[in-house]
Amino acid sequence: MKKYLSFFRLRFTMGLQYRAAALAGIVTQFTWGFMEVMMFRAFYRSDASAFPMSFSATASYVWLQQAFLAFFMVWMMENEIFDSIINGNIAYELCRPINLYNMWFSRSMATRLSRAVLRCFPVLGVAFFVPSPYGLEPPADFFHFALFLVTLVLGFAVTVSFCMLIYFFTFFTVSPQGLRILFTSLVEFFAGAVIPLPFFPENIQRIMEALPFAAMQNVSLRIFSGSMNEVQMQKAVALQVFWLLVLTAAGKLLCRFAEKKVTIQGG
Amino acid sequence: MITMEHVCKSYRIAKRNAGFLEACKALFHRQYETIHALNDVSFTIRDGEMVGYIGPNGAGKSSTIKILSGILTPDSGTVLVDGRIPYKNRRKHVQEIGVVFGQRSQLWWDVPVMDSFELLKDIYSIPKPLYRQNLEELTELLNLKELLRSPARQLSLGQRMRCEIAASLLHSPRILFLDEPTIGLDAVSKLAVREFILKRNKVHGTTVILTTHDMQDIEALSNRIILIGKGRILMDGTLEDIKRGNDNIDETIAELYRAYDI
Numbered sequence: 001m002k003k004y005l006s007f008f009r010l011r012f013t014m015g016l017q018y019r020a021a022a023l024a025g026i027v028t029q030f031t032w033g034f035m036e037v038m039m040f041r042a043f044y045r046s047d048a049s050a051f052p053m054s055f056s057a058t059a060s061y062v063w064l065q066q067a068f069l070a071f072f073m074v075w076m077m078e079n080e081i082f083d084s085i086i087n088g089n090i091a092y093e094l095c096r097p098i099n100l101y102n103m104w105f106s107r108s109m110a111t112r113l114s115r116a117v118l119r120c121f122p123v124l125g126v127a128f129f130v131p132s133p134y135g136l137e138p139p140a141d142f143f144h145f146a147l148f149l150v151t152l153v154l155g156f157a158v159t160v161s162f163c164m165l166i167y168f169f170t171f172f173t174v175s176p177q178g179l180r181i182l183f184t185s186l187v188e189f190f191a192g193a194v195i196p197l198p199f200f201p202e203n204i205q206r207i208m209e210a211l212p213f214a215a216m217q218n219v220s221l222r223i224f225s226g227s228m229n230e231v232q233m234q235k236a237v238a239l240q241v242f243w244l245l246v247l248t249a250a251g252k253l254l255c256r257f258a259e260k261k262v263t264i265q266g267g
Numbered sequence: 268m269i270t271m272e273h274v275c276k277s278y279r280i281a282k283r284n285a286g287f288l289e290a291c292k293a294l295f296h297r298q299y300e301t302i303h304a305l306n307d308v309s310f311t312i313r314d315g316e317m318v319g320y321i322g323p324n325g326a327g328k329s330s331t332i333k334i335l336s337g338i339l340t341p342d343s344g345t346v347l348v349d350g351r352i353p354y355k356n357r358r359k360h361v362q363e364i365g366v367v368f369g370q371r372s373q374l375w376w377d378v379p380v381m382d383s384f385e386l387l388k389d390i391y392s393i394p395k396p397l398y399r400q401n402l403e404e405l406t407e408l409l410n411l412k413e414l415l416r417s418p419a420r421q422l423s424l425g426q427r428m429r430c431e432i433a434a435s436l437l438h439s440p441r442i443l444f445l446d447e448p449t450i451g452l453d454a455v456s457k458l459a460v461r462e463f464i465l466k467r468n469k470v471h472g473t474t475v476i477l478t479t480h481d482m483q484d485i486e487a488l489s490n491r492i493i494l495i496g497k498g499r500i501l502m503d504g505t506l507e508d509i510k511r512g513n514d515n516i517d518e519t520i521a522e523l524y525r526a527y528d529i
Contacts, residue, residue, distance in 0.1 A: 005389075007390070010375065010378065014375070014377055014378055089371050092372075094337070096390055097359070097361050098358070
């Protein structure tokens with residue numbers, strides 16, 4: 001365990017040293033969040049009752065999503081991992097007494113966490129002071145807040161274990177580009193990154209909520225903004241745990257298979 | 268002790284001629300060629316031996332090293348390193364070996380070399396006193412003192428290679444695989460690395476297997492030479508066997524390659 005922790009620590013401190021990237025990220029997240037809130041306002045103006053979530057809940061959803069972008073965006077993958085698979089540097093990782101899956105898992109976690117830590121506070125802070133209903137509304141009570149934190153971590157883990165699948169699929173293709181584009185656009189849509197899931201028609205929504213993608217950002221963001229009732233919350237958390245287990249198991253299996261089949265490219 | 272018996276490894280390689288038309292053809296009909304990187308390779312290396320593993324480009328040297336270090340699985344044959352099958356109990360196996368791939372880097376690019384070392388300490392679960400002792404010894408012998416605090420990306424190739432070698436030895440491995448360790452080094456660094464490997468072998472009894480194209484490396488380091496070509500072991504003997512009175516080792520080797528048509 002200690003090896004993975006110290007690896008986590010190294011990646012985390014490494015991530016914290018990229019200041020310019022963090023600053024650029026904060027600016028992007030502000031602009032994007034602001035644009036999205038304005039766009040939703042235009043829709044709500046025409047008929048607010050036609051929407052499943054209140055406008056302030058939607059605004060909170062958007063701001064939280066921007067603040068914790070690094071936790072949930074599948075496109076933020078570790079390029080170094082892809083590079084090492086393509087150019088063969090993975091040879092070195094394979095001659096360490098470590099489990100490749102656990103190592104990459106802790107690495108992805110660390111990178112995402114370091115990015116999120118640098119970016120979330122400014123976004124959360126400012127969004128909190130943006131006047132209602134455009135800003136970030138605090139959750140209804142402490143219970144919702146606590147559950148938000150739990151589901152945030154669960155969703156984060158689901159996202160990372162999904163990315164792990166893509167890393168290991170890369171062992172079997174020449175270039176990771178196709179897989180990345182396919183999966184990232186798919187996930188964006190189904191995870192509620194484009195529009196929140198309640199905005200979809202009900203029958204489609206029911207299917208979408210059972211998929212692993214809904215176990216990523218959807219749950220925690222909606223619990224925070226209070227747009228889930230108790231039964232929904234129970235079901236959502238159970239699904240998160242379920243998908244986390246399934247995705248991790250699948251990833252580990254794939255990892256073992258890939259290790260057996262690996263050829264080191266480039267001599 | 269290392270034994271390889273009747274080991275074979277082949278790769279399937281997609282081949283086509285150059286040009287647009289050929290590329291279009293390959294869309295529908297792809298031609299594969301099977302390359303036998305290793306074809307019935309057998310040898311035994313005893314503890315504490317220093318073996319030079321030579322052969323022309325593409326002879327199968329790196330494949331052998333990768334099989335011995337547990338990264339690649341052979342198609343057939345048996346491999347035993349100190350009683351372990353490298354690719355079966357990979358994690359246990361790699362704890363006992365050190366590997367340097369001259370063309371790759373194991374140091375983390377953006378952090379000081381020291382950070383990479385500290386991480387390796389945890390990865391290999393090296394006890395603190397042993398780590399301290401090894402680090403001190405390596406720093407002194409490879410003259411790393413000035414380098415440890417700089418990020419790996421700002422080191423020159425030779426400086427980095429010295430750090431790479433140190434990184435592979437922090438956990439006192441019993442066997443050391445060196446895949447072209449002196450590639451791109453200046454004269455001083457080369458000598459330092461050679462001297463260091465010799466010392467390591469003498470003091471710690473480390474088994475060393477070395478692939479290189481630099482015949483002076485071989486001359487300085489190994490008493491035994493294994494020559495491989497087209498995936499087969501062609502010769503297994505001492506430096507004297509190969510030289511046969513000819514003083515220029517490079518010419519002798521080139522002659523040998525020609526004689527074996529590899």
